Each structure stands twice: as C-alpha cells, then as structure tokens.
Amino acid sequence: MAHDREVLRMIWEGQIGICFQADSEEIVGLRPEPFYLMVSRLSYLPLVTDKVRKYFTRYIAAEHQEGAVWFDFNGTPLRLHYPIGVLYDLLHPNEDGTPWCITIHFSKFPEETLVKLNTKELLESHYLACLKEADVLKHRGLVISAMQKKDHNQLWLGLINDKFDQFWAINRRLMEPYNDQESFKNIPVRFYYDDDFTYMQKLISPLNEAGQKKNLADLMAELSTPVRKAVGFRTHGICLPEETQLQWMSEHMSYPDNFLHLSVDYVSE
Amino acid sequence: MTDTEETQAPTTTSTTSVAAPPDKDSAKICILLNATGNVPIIKKRTWTVDPNKTVSWIQKFIHKFLKLDSNEKIFLYVNQTFAPAPDQIIKNLYECHGTNGKLVLYYCKNQAWG
Numbered sequence: 178m179a180h181d182r183e184v185l186r187m188i189w190e191g192q193i194g195i196c197f198q199a200d201s202e203e204i205v206g207l208r209p210e211p212f213y214l215m216v217s218r219l220s221y222l223p224l225v226t227d228k229v230r231k232y233f234t235r236y237i238a239a240e241h242q243e244g245a246v247w248f249d250f251n252g253t254p255l256r257l258h259y260p261i262g263v264l265y266d267l268l269h270p271n272e273d274g275t276p277w278c279i280t281i282h283f284s285k286f287p288e289e290t291l292v293k294l295n296t297k298e299l300l301e302s303h304y305l306a307c308l309k310e311a312d313v314l315k316h317r318g319l320v321i322s323a324m325q326k327k328d329h330n331q332l333w334l335g336l337i338n339d340k341f342d343q344f345w346a347i348n349r350r351l352m353e354p355y356n357d358q359e360s361f362k363n364i365p366v367r368f369y370y371d372d373d374f375t376y377m378q379k380l381i382s383p384l385n386e387a388g389q390k391k392n393l394a395d396l397m398a399e400l401s402t403p404v405r406k407a408v409g410f411r412t413h414g415i416c417l418p419e420e421t422q423l424q425w426m427s428e429h430m431s432y433p434d435n436f437l438h439l440s441v442d443y444v445s446e
Numbered sequence: 447m448t449d450t451e452e453t454q455a456p457t458t459t460s461t462t463s464v465a466a467p468p469d470k471d472s473a474k475i476c477i478l479l480n481a482t483g484n485v486p487i488i489k490k491r492t493w494t495v496d497p498n499k500t501v502s503w504i505q506k507f508i509h510k511f512l513k514l515d516s517n518e519k520i521f522l523y524v525n526q527t528f529a530p531a532p533d534q535i536i537k538n539l540y541e542c543h544g545t546n547g548k549l550v551l552y553y554c555k556n557q558a559w560g
Contacts, residue, residue, distance in 0.1 A: 294531075313528065375535065380541060
C-alpha cells in the first residue's frame with residue numbers, strides 16, 4: 178500500500194466550501210453576513226465550527242447563546258457524528274463548485290432526529306468506537322486492542338489537528354492485512370441510498386469463494402436483488418470504476434473511522 | 447399509554463421451543479442481554495426485536511425495565527468490544543456481529559469497554 182500514498186494524501190486534503198447562515202428567528206437586530214469556511218471532508222461539524230459559533234453568537238438572543246448548536250440543509254438536520262464529506266455527498270450529489278449553504282441553529286435541538294454527539298469528548302469516544310468496530314471486522318479486533326491509549330490519542334489528535342503524518346503513522350497498522358493473509362477478514366463498509374441517512378451494514382469479504390480479490394463489479398452483484406440492481410458507487414465525491422478492488426479501497430479510501438462510506442446507485446429491474 | 451408500551455416492548459422468546467412459528471416473528475432478530483458490572487440483572491436474557499429498532503431504543507427499554515433513576519445511564523456494548531452509536535439499527539449489528547443466530551449485547555451503568 179506504500180505505493181499509493183499520494184491517494185491517501187489526496188483523500189486527506191479533500192475540502193468542501195461551506196456558507197453558514199443564521200437562523201432568522203434567533204437573530205436580534207441586524208442580520209449578519211454569512212460565514213464562509215473551507216472544511217475537511219474527513220472531519221465532523223462540531224470539530225470545525227468553533228469560529229462559526231463565535232461569529233454568530235453576538236447576533237443571537239442572549240437566552241440562546243449557550244444553546245446546543247446544530248445545523249440543517251434545506252430543513253434536513255445534519256448528523257453531527259457523520260463525516261462532513263458523507264453528509265455533503267448524500268445531500269449534494271451534483272458537485273457544482275458553489276459553496277454548500279447550511280443554517281446554524283442555537284436553539285430547539287431536534288432530539289428526536291439527531292443524536293446529541295455535539296462535543297469534542299463525545300465525538301472522540303464515538304470515533305474510537307467506530308475504529309474498534311472496524312478493527313473487529315478487519316482483524317477480529319486484535320490490532321486496536323494491542324494499541325496503547327497514546328496511539329488512540331495520536332489518531333484522534335492527527336484527525337482534529339489535520340496532521341496527516343501523525344495520523345498515518347498509527348493508522349497504517351490498522352491497514353495491515355489479517356494474519357499472514359493478503360487482505361482483511363472483512364471490509365468495514367457502510368452503504369447509503371439516496372439522501373436517506375440510515376445506512377446498511379453487512380459482512381463483506383474482500384475475497385470471493387475462489388480466494389481471489391473482489392472488485393466493485395462483484396460487490397454490485399452481491400448487493401443486487403431480483404427487483405433492484407446496484408449500478409454504481411460513490412465516495413469522496415468520486416464515481417468509482419467498477420474494476421476497483423475492495424481491499425485496495427478499504428486501505429486507501431476509508432474515512433479516518435476506518436469505514437468505507439459508499440453511496441449506492443440503484444435501478445429498478 | 448399502557449397499550450403503546452405493550453406493543454413496543456420486545457417480545458419474549460421461549461428458549462425451549464426451537465421451532466418457533468415462521469410467521470410474524472421470523473423477521474425479528476434474537477438478542478441476548480448480559481448484565482456487566484454493578485447493574486441489576488434482567489432474568490430473561492433472550493429477546494426478539496424488530497430489526498429496525500435502534501440502539502437507543504434498547505437502552506431506553508433496559509432503563510425502563512430496571513426502573514432506573516432518570517439520571518442513571520445505560521451503556522451498551524456488542525460482544526464486549528465496542529459501543530455502537532445510539533442511532534445504529536439492530537439489523538446492521540446482527541448482520542456483522544451476530545453469532546449462532548443471536549446478537550450478544552452487554553449492558554452496564556458505567557463505561558466498560560471504553
């Protein structure tokens with residue numbers, strides 16, 4: 178996997194331009210100008226919006242200033258514990274180069290639809306839980322449990338401080354094949370459809386029954402049913418060629434939580 | 447209110463009758479609840495739940511079943527390894543981490559496997 182380090186770097190450097198707007202019902206006095214920010218696709222909204230929050234606070238009614246912040250796009254609340262790139266690709270599938278306009282709210286947190294993982298501490302434990310689950314799938318959890326607390330910290334700090342080398346110095350160990358084999362036991366992957374935020378997970382082996390590496394065409398066949406045919410996969414804003422091997426994808430195109438987050442295009446039969 | 451609570455509670459499986467009728471329960475998922483740490487034990491360990499129920503729904507169910515105080519929390523772990531996200535659905539966990547037709551969950555009142 179060392180040969181394709183440029184791919185890791187390109188994925189790491191993926192960014193999205195966001196235009197944050199205030200919720201007009203929360204504003205007192207003059208309506209503030211929007212706040213523009215380039216954010217990493219791999220990060221999470223609560224980790225990159227300290228400045229945004231600070232900027233809007235002075236325009237917000239005093240009783241809401243300390244409220245739990247959340248965001249929506251066209252009325253859809255944005256899950257705080259999904260990577261920003263996943264949210265963007267689900268809600269904005271036709272990349273047009275213009276900033277993504279989302280609204281920031283300081284009140285009426287929608288507890289029914291959004292999990293309140295809104296602080297760095299809560300997100301960190303959620304992130305570590307994702308890493309553990311991914312390693313259970315890849316290596317029966319053996320690699321992550323052999324790591325020390327400081328390694329877990331280094332992964333998290335690498336992610337939140339945008340330090341590629343710091344992150345990959347540890348993450349590469351999670352990307353080693355299982356035992357003496359050439360691949361993982363299973364591929365950690367979450368499948369998304371349309372703009373629905375619920376995802377599907379199932380056991381996906383990197384190898385077929387003959388022991389050969391599977392590619393995306395094999396995965397399409399695996400996910401297709403008599404009434405619905407999988408015809409394409411997208412992640413990081415890219416449509417993926419169907420000859421791409423699953424093992425290679427898992428090593429190179431996973432988010433920092435070690436999961437592949439794939440949008441699946443279906444057609445009805 | 448009692449009516450909705452009745453319909454929302456997981457249905458009990460009789461562990462003795464292996465050949466359960468393949469009707470409405472066939473799509474449900476069998477979960478095994480294990481207490482860990484200083485949490486009260488739920489005697490009936492095997493339950494069947496709707497595959498689309500979330501982790502937080504199971505947490506609320508245990509909380510209510512054990513009549514815990516509102517300030518007490520229930521933590522849930524899959525196979526003593528990781529804490530699934532509150533909005534994760536049982537079907538996904540069963541598909542990836544189920545063993546012998548069951549999803550094994552551990553619950554406690556304090557964080558156990560960080």
